[in-house]
Amino acid sequence: xxxxxxxSNDAILFQSYSQKFFCGKHLSDLTExxxxxxxRKHGMIRNRSRIGVAIxxxxxxxxxxxxxxxxxxxxxxxxxxxITIDEGIRGYRDAGIKCAKAFCKTxxxxxxxxxxxxxxVPMDTIMKKKHGDPCSYCGVFxxxxxxxxxxxxxxxxxxxxxxxxxxxxxxxxxxxRNEPLRIARFTPNGGLVDCDDFVPRIRPLFSVPEREIVAxxxxxxxxxxxxxxxxxxxxxxxxxxxxxxxMEEKYPGTKFRMLNTYxxxxxxxxxxxxxxxxxCEECGEPSSVKTxxxxxxxxxxxxxxxxxxxxxxx
Amino acid sequence: xxxxxxxxxxxxxxxxxTKIADLLASLEMSRETVIVKVNNRIVTEFDSAGPADKIDIxxxxxxx
Ligand SMILES: [Zn+2]
Ligand SMILES: [Zn+2]
Numbered sequence: 001x002x003x004x005x006x007x008s009n010d011a012i013l014f015q016s017y018s019q020k021f022f023c024g025k026h027l028s029d030l031t032e033x034x035x036x037x038x039x040r041k042h043g044m045i046r047n048r049s050r051i052g053v054a055i056x057x058x059x060x061x062x063x064x065x066x067x068x069x070x071x072x073x074x075x076x077x078x079x080x081x082x083i084t085i086d087e088g089i090r091g092y093r094d095a096g097i098k099c100a101k102a103f104c105k106t107x108x109x110x111x112x113x114x115x116x117x118x119x120x121v122p123m124d125t126i127m128k129k130k131h132g133d134p135c136s137y138c139g140v141f142x143x144x145x146x147x148x149x150x151x152x153x154x155x156x157x158x159x160x161x162x163x164x165x166x167x168x169x170x171x172x173x174x175x176x177r178n179e180p181l182r183i184a185r186f187t188p189n190g191g192l193v194d195c196d197d198f199v200p201r202i203r204p205l206f207s208v209p210e211r212e213i214v215a216x217x218x219x220x221x222x223x224x225x226x227x228x229x230x231x232x233x234x235x236x237x238x239x240x241x242x243x244x245x246x247m248e249e250k251y252p253g254t255k256f257r258m259l260n261t262y263x264x265x266x267x268x269x270x271x272x273x274x275x276x277x278x279x280c281e282e283c284g285e286p287s288s289v290k291t292x293x294x295x296x297x298x299x300x301x302x303x304x305x306x307x308x309x310x311x312x313x314x
Numbered sequence: 315x316x317x318x319x320x321x322x323x324x325x326x327x328x329x330x331x332t333k334i335a336d337l338l339a340s341l342e343m344s345r346e347t348v349i350v351k352v353n354n355r356i357v358t359e360f361d362s363a364g365p366a367d368k369i370d371i372x373x374x375x376x377x378x
Contacts, residue, residue, distance in 0.1 A: 002360045012356035016345075021358060059374075165375070214349050214374040218356055226320065226372065241375055245346040 013215045016252035024219035031216045035067045035204045042189040044202040045078060048156035052199070053082045054146055055103075055111075057096030057225040059217040060161035062103050064205050066222055068159065069107050079110075083149055083158070085142050086115040088122020089230060096225040103223065112149065119145045120294065121301055127231060129304060134231040137297055144285060144294040150199035162186075162203045165210040168258040169240050176240075183262070184269040195277045197286035207259060315368040328365055335359040337369070347375050 001010040002021055009023035022030065039045055053068060055061035065082060072078050084100045087093055097113060104111035116122045120141035127134055150158045162170075167186070174182045190200040205213065217224055232238070248254045279285065280292035291299075317324045317337075328337060334350050334357060345359050351370040352363045363369050 002358050010355070011358050013349075014358040014360060024356070211346060211349065211374050214372065215356060218349065218351075218372070228373075242344075245344050245375075248346050249344050 012219060013212065015212075016249075017256060024215075027212065027215055028219060031063075031208055031212060032067050032070065034208055035064070036071050038188065038204050038207055039068075039071070039202075042202075044157065044159075044189050044204060045072075049078050050153070050155045051078060051080050051202075052150050052153060052155035052158040053080055053109075054158055054160050055082050055084055055100045056093075056161075057084065057099035057103075058161075059214050059222070059224040059226065060163050060166075060205060060210070062099065062222050062224045063213050063217045063220075064159060064161045065103065065107070065109065066217075066220065068204065069109065081153055081155060082109050082111040083146065083153070084111065084113045085145055086113055086117075087138055087142065088116045088124050090124055092227060092230055095227065099223055099225040112153065114145050114149050116141055116145070119148070120298065123231065126301060133234065133236070135235045135237070137301075138231075140293045140297055144283075144292070147197075147199055148285060151197065155199050157200050157202050159202050159204055161205055163205045163208050163210045163213055164255050164259060165241070165244070167203075167206050167262065168244050168255045169237055171258055171262045172240050172244065173236060180269065184266065187266060188263075195286050197277075207256075209255060315366060317369045317371065319371045320373055321370075328363065328369075331362050331364045333360065333362050337363070338371075341371075343371070348373055 002014070003009065004011045004023035004026055005020040006026045007023060009025065011021035012024050013022045013027050014020075015022065045051055051068070051072075053061070053065045055065055065080070068080060072080060082100070082104050084097055086097060101111060101113075123134060123138055126137055146158060170186055171183065174180075174186075188203050188206050190202075244255065244258075277286050277288055280287040280295055281290050282295035283292060285292055285294070287293075316327055324341075326341065334352075335345065338345055338348065338350075338359065349372045350357055350359070351372065352361065352367050354368070354370075357363075
């Protein structure tokens with residue numbers, strides 16, 4: 001067995017970008033240190049006491065919850081509250097929710113589940129008819145519900161399990177789609193606009209490679225749900241992910257270089273200019289246009305499916 | 315013992331001691347996208363496995 005570069009234990013991971021080998025303990029130390037330093041450096045929990053953690057039951061979000069719990073368990077001024085969104089994808093999301101529930105119970109963390117069937121339209125219903133890119137519906141509905149739920153639970157911030165790979169892919173996709181505002185919105189801490197009705201998103205894992213999170217979760221015996229969303233094969237993200245992974249393999253450090261480019265660009269992008277936030281005329285949620293994206297999509301679905309709609313409109 | 319990909323047995327096996335990196339290359343898999351366990355222990359692509367070992371390939375890019 002190959003040995004760890006820092007001790008005599010067997011290695012479980014080789015970091016090609018640093019040319020170092022890591023045993024489980026040293027990989028765990030590094031990962032936890034990275035997350036802690038991301039949170040400190042970007043003021044993710046500064047002056048915030050109720051911290052939400054969005055968990056799907058997958059490896060990223062459960063590892064994030066595990067690390068945040070370990071970092072904050074002695075901090076009596078802060079409380080972690082977990083939220084799971086049920087997108088209504090049978091055979092996929094149910095298994096994730098089960099893992100999420102069990103994990104929160106083990107850690108003693110309050111956990112809430114919100115469903116597409118109550119606030120939007122279940123993905124299985126949407127996909128019965130061809131409605132273009134499923135991920136765009138899913139993303140818009142999920143963000144809308146997460147923000148509404150975060151306000152209801154009086155959260156000061158909501159942690160999202162986006163890792164380094166997600167950041168690199170999102171950056172690349174937004175370049176290709178000419179979406180500079182989306183680039184500006186996807187920040188480690190907070191978003192594009194300061195508005196009381198938007199609960200700020202924080203991304204404590206933004207500099208942790210996906211592969212290292214899986215190794216971390218396996219080493220720490222976190223029981224996560226490991227399956228691919230049945231609709232994910234339709235997403236633009238897939239070819240982008242393959243491309244970035246092949247570049248990383250040929251040129252180690254590519255993902256970190258993309259992250260650094262992204263972070264230096266963020267400082268230069270226009271932030272709040274020209275963005276007036278008011279309320280969506282349909283649902284009352286914060287929106288920069290008259291009808292928010294969620295309500296626009298719901299109206300379109302209703303037209304296409306003759307009457308499909310959420311149970312709780314507001 | 316055979317090779318499992320996300321818990322499902324692959325048709326392909328190995329006949330002699332093989333480096334994990336070579337095994338992944340023969341399966342046309344990028345090291346960036348998987349973690350490999352040999353006999354339930356996580357290993358690096360520089361380690362090897364033989365025909366009697368249980369090899370688990372776990373895909374990492376499956377979302378949240
Ligand atoms: Zn070590
Ligand atoms: Zn609306």
